[in-house]
Amino acid sequence: MNDKIKILMTSDVHAYVYPYSYANGKAMDHGFGKVAHTFRRLKDENTILIDNGDNLEGSPLAYYHFEKRRNEPNPFAKIMNAIGYDFYNLGNHDFNHGEDVLLDFVSSLHMPCLCANILYDGKPFSKPYHLKKIAGKTLAIFGVCTQHIPNWEKPENIAHMSFIDAFDCARDICRQIKENENADYVIGVYHGGFETDPDTLEPKGAQGGENKGYQMCMEIDNLDVLLCGHQHMEMCGTCNGTLYIQNAHNGSQISYVEIDTKTNEIRARLLNVDPQADQDILDIMKDEEQDCQKWLDQPLGTTDVDLLIKDEFDARLHKSQVITFLNNVCFEATGADISANALFLFAKGFEKNITMRDLVATYVFPNTLVVKKIDGKILKEYLERDAQFWDVKDGKIVVEAHNDFPTPQHHNYDMLDGVEYTIKVSNPVGHRVTSLTRNGIAVKGEDEFTLCVNNYRAAGGGDYDMIKDAPTLKEIQRNVVEVIAEYIEKHKVIDFEPVNNIKIEI
Numbered sequence: 001m002n003d004k005i006k007i008l009m010t011s012d013v014h015a016y017v018y019p020y021s022y023a024n025g026k027a028m029d030h031g032f033g034k035v036a037h038t039f040r041r042l043k044d045e046n047t048i049l050i051d052n053g054d055n056l057e058g059s060p061l062a063y064y065h066f067e068k069r070r071n072e073p074n075p076f077a078k079i080m081n082a083i084g085y086d087f088y089n090l091g092n093h094d095f096n097h098g099e100d101v102l103l104d105f106v107s108s109l110h111m112p113c114l115c116a117n118i119l120y121d122g123k124p125f126s127k128p129y130h131l132k133k134i135a136g137k138t139l140a141i142f143g144v145c146t147q148h149i150p151n152w153e154k155p156e157n158i159a160h161m162s163f164i165d166a167f168d169c170a171r172d173i174c175r176q177i178k179e180n181e182n183a184d185y186v187i188g189v190y191h192g193g194f195e196t197d198p199d200t201l202e203p204k205g206a207q208g209g210e211n212k213g214y215q216m217c218m219e220i221d222n223l224d225v226l227l228c229g230h231q232h233m234e235m236c237g238t239c240n241g242t243l244y245i246q247n248a249h250n251g252s253q254i255s256y257v258e259i260d261t262k263t264n265e266i267r268a269r270l271l272n273v274d275p276q277a278d279q280d281i282l283d284i285m286k287d288e289e290q291d292c293q294k295w296l297d298q299p300l301g302t303t304d305v306d307l308l309i310k311d312e313f314d315a316r317l318h319k320s321q322v323i324t325f326l327n328n329v330c331f332e333a334t335g336a337d338i339s340a341n342a343l344f345l346f347a348k349g350f351e352k353n354i355t356m357r358d359l360v361a362t363y364v365f366p367n368t369l370v371v372k373k374i375d376g377k378i379l380k381e382y383l384e385r386d387a388q389f390w391d392v393k394d395g396k397i398v399v400e401a402h403n404d405f406p407t408p409q410h411h412n413y414d415m416l417d418g419v420e421y422t423i424k425v426s427n428p429v430g431h432r433v434t435s436l437t438r439n440g441i442a443v444k445g446e447d448e449f450t451l452c453v454n455n456y457r458a459a460g461g462g463d464y465d466m467i468k469d470a471p472t473l474k475e476i477q478r479n480v481v482e483v484i485a486e487y488i489e490k491h492k493v494i495d496f497e498p499v500n501n502i503k504i505e506i
Contacts, residue, residue, distance in 0.1 A: 005135050006047040007187065007257040010035055011229030012091065012249035013051070014058025015076055017285055019277050022060040022296065023348045023361040030252040033277030036083045038254055041274060046135045049084060052229040053091025053145065053191040056105060058250070060360040061285065064292040066097050067479065074101070075285045077108035082281060087130070089143035090115040091191040091229065096366050098157045114143020114189050117169035119162045128173045131181065135261050140183035142173045145191040146230060148210045151468075152461045154368065166192055167212040167219075174220050185224045185259060185266075188216065193231030193246060193406070198239040204231075204406050217242040225257055225266060233406040236268050243268055296357035300485055303494035309349035309362075312410070316389075317397065317504055319415050322349050322362065324499045327417035327452075329487045333476055334371050336452035337438075338379070338418035342411045354488055359481050365411075369483065370458035371474035372467060376447040380433060381466040382414075383421055387432035389413040390425040392506055397425050412462035414453070415502060419443065422503040435503075454480065 016031040039049055055076050056062060065075060080088065088111055094102055106113045118125040129142035147163040170188055177183055194204055196214040204211070213228050217239035228235070228246035234253065236245045245268045247253040257268045282289075307322050309315050315322070320343060327339035348361035374382070389412065391400040403409040422435040436443045453467060455475075460468030476483065488494060 002044060002046050003135060003261045004046060005137065005139070005259040005261060006042065006044065007050060007225070007227070007255075007259075008039055008042060008047060009050045009052055009189075009227050009245075009247070009255040009257070010251060011052035011191070011227075011247055011255070012054040012232055013251040014054055014093070014249060015056060015062030016059045016250045017061060017079060018282060018289060022357065023346075028252075029273055029275065030250040031277065032079050032083065032251055033279075033282045034273035034275075035251045035254065036278040036281040037276045038271065038274045039083060040278065042256070048086050048132065048134065048139070048141075050087045050089070050141075050189055050227065051080065051085050052089045052143075052189055052227060054093040054229070055080070055091070056101065057093040057096045057366060058364070060296060060357070061289060061292050063360055063366065063481065064295055065288065066101065066366075067482070068295070069288065070097075070101070074105045074108050075288060077105050078284050079281055081108075081110045082284060085111050086132075087111055087141060087143070087189065088113050089189045089191055090118065090125075090145050092146055092149050092152065095149055095153050095157050099160060114141070115145050116142055116173060117144040117147060117164040117166050119164070121160050122162070129177055131183065137184040137259075137261050138182065139185050139187055140177045140181055141187045141189065142170070142177075143189040143191075144169050146210050151459055152456050153459070154455050165209075166190065167215050170216050170223075171220050174222050178222050184261075186222050188223050188226045190216065190226060191229045193228050193233060194235065194244070198237060198244070204402075213244060214239065217244060227255060227257070231407045234270055235406075236270055245270070296355060296360065298356050300354045300356065300359075301488040301492045301494055302353055303350060304352070305494060305496065305498070307350035307494075309343070309347050312343065312345070312347070313399070315343055316410070316413055316415070319500065319502045320349070321498050322347070323415045324417060324496065325350075325494065326363070326484070328496060329484050330369060330452040331417075332487060333483050334369055334450075334452045334474060336371050336418075336450040338416055338449050339452040340414040340416045340457070341454075342414050345408050345410050350494075354494070356485065359484055363481050363484060365454075365456070367454035367456055367480045368478060369452055369476035369480060370455050370472060372451045372453065372458060372470040373473050374449055374451050374467075374470050375445065376436075376443040376449075377445040378466050378470055379419070379443060379449065379451070380436060380445070382464065383416070383423070383433045383436065384430050385464055385466070386414055387423045387425070388429055390423065390504060392426050395506070397504060397506055409462070414457065417499060417501060418449075420501040422505060424505045426506050
């Protein structure tokens with residue numbers, strides 16, 4: 001008899017199915033195809049397969065599906081059903097396409113959806129927990145998601161939903177299990193990560209309550225295993241008697257937990273996915289993938305301006321003209337005085353002959369545009385928050401540590417056009433913006449402006465509360481990629497004088 005229970009988990013696959021890069025076609029060890037092969041190799045009669053959310057957004061294939069084939073059956077649900085997951089937890093990006101897509105996705109899954117801390121029309125989205133009998137033992141399994149979704153998501157995408165604090169919900173569920181069930185093991189599935197390093201006790205990034213894994217381990221006494229996600233971070237260990245694990249994203253890695261039912265020993269390790277991909281999984285979206293590839297190679301326009309990203313660090317430190325271009329698009333779309341854009345992680349930039357592939361490899365999030373009314377005081381606060389992205393180490397400007405690890409936060413460094421400013425990184429936090437002008441005239445606290453940002457920033461995402469609290473004047477309820485594509489098709493030739501309006505000094 002097999003006395004070991006296996007729990008295999010994916011998290012943050014982000015709708016990657018095929019094992020290659022959409023930017024350049026390079027082979028990649030990621031995606032549901034390789035996850036499926038890995039699971040099938042490892043699975044036996046005592047195995048539980050769990051996914052921990054974020055499967056409806058992230059890949060160009062997902063963008064194509066929800067832009068062009070939104071009303072067709074959800075292919076990502078088909079893939080998860082074919083792989084044979086036992087449980088699915090919701091992630092924050094699963095809300096990006098609205099309630100109709102989310103509800104259709106969940107109803108199409110052949111497995112229970114976890115996520116006990118989400119209410120729909122005041123009623124729990126899922127059962128508090130599920131009991132699973134396996135290898136002669138009873139496992140109590142529950143799921144929660146970061147409650148910060150309203151801080152990022154468009155209100156209409158979560159109009160009927162409310163979110164309970166993830167820690168409070170997990171604590172209450174574990175109490176219920178302890179009082180009402182004779183469970184041998186309690187397994188928590190949390191689409192969130194760790195706010196504190198369990199080994200060093202150092203804080204991991206901003207302490208706004210987005211990640212509460214450490215608190216769960218320290219303050220919930222009957223939690224045996226905590227399966228984490230959201231941070232795209234590799235971690236595995238034990239904290240206060242709770243085994244925790246979190247794997248890398250895009251389906252490049254799985255979490256492997258093994259429970260010895262004779263000794264009650266629980267072990268875990270991270271496994272890279274197999275080199276092989278299962279063809280039956282790839283075939284599910286074969287036709288749609290082929291259409292997506294054709295769509296990605298559609299020519300939109302041309303440019304002689306250097307808009308390729310060769311060095312991401314330098315592109316932020318010295319403001320790549322890709323940002324100037326994106327801000328020009330926003331100016332035309334909204335009429336705002338000032339526009340802000342970030343250079344996303346692994347952004348490709350634009351070739352001389354610009355295609356949709358360039359766009360989705362450069363602007364990777366399904367954002368919309370929002371125009372806010374601000375004054376000079378708020379603008380200064382905004383730029384001071386922005387300036388915290390940088391630090392000085394060994395006499396050189398570097399990215400501040402918490403913006404690089406455990407999860408890169410490069411999307412939280414905005415570069416603005418419509419004003420000129422200087423950041424002196426060696427100055428104390430809050431006093432780094434040493435010059436701020438508009439058209440060469442010093443900005444005063446009472447000066448008023450209109451500012452274009454994406455909906456994530458407009459909601460205060462990245463701890464930009466000063467933008468969240470500013471009045472909203474206008475919303476462009478269309479995907480930014482679509483707005484950029486229309487701008488290029490309209491102008492055909494993208495040509496502008498480079499704008500070097502930002503200085504970053506030691």
